[in-house]
Amino acid sequence: MVISANPAQPDPIDALLSAHGLRRTATARLVLGWFLAHPDTSYTHAQLQAALQGGEPTGGSTLDRVTLYRLIDRLTQVSLLLCRVDANRVRRYQAMPESVKAMPHFECQTCHRDSPLTSALQGNAFDLEAAAQNALQALKALGYEGLSLDLAVRGVCADCASAAAAQAKTPA
């Protein structure tokens, strides 16, 4: 696939893991590799586990469920995976699409949490995503390369804001 199109580059999966401060374990490579090889498919935890165990050999070892869940969480936290909640309120994960590297996210200046704004913005997040993709495609057509785009909203998150408001109300 596109992933190994340029043999001069270091292993892209290892590079991604390193760049996001993740350990390059066999499981991490396997899981991220799987998502990148199936960029248009979203998986629930259970589907992913079944796919990984039924698919590529895992060196004879069975994939530990807890390890897998933790890894998926970490990959999502660092925005390598995109998590969406489907109509049945089940979390589904997929490789972060190129365009969605521009996924709007929120950086709280108080608690320094960095969270995706997809659910907060709902439909608008997809409009932003589409706008970002259009912009990137336009630049690509002009010959620009190695494009990435980051949409960060900065401020104080709702949790911190309400905590501050509650504190203000409480007499010292």
Ligand SMILES: [Zn+2]
């Ligand atoms: Zn906060």
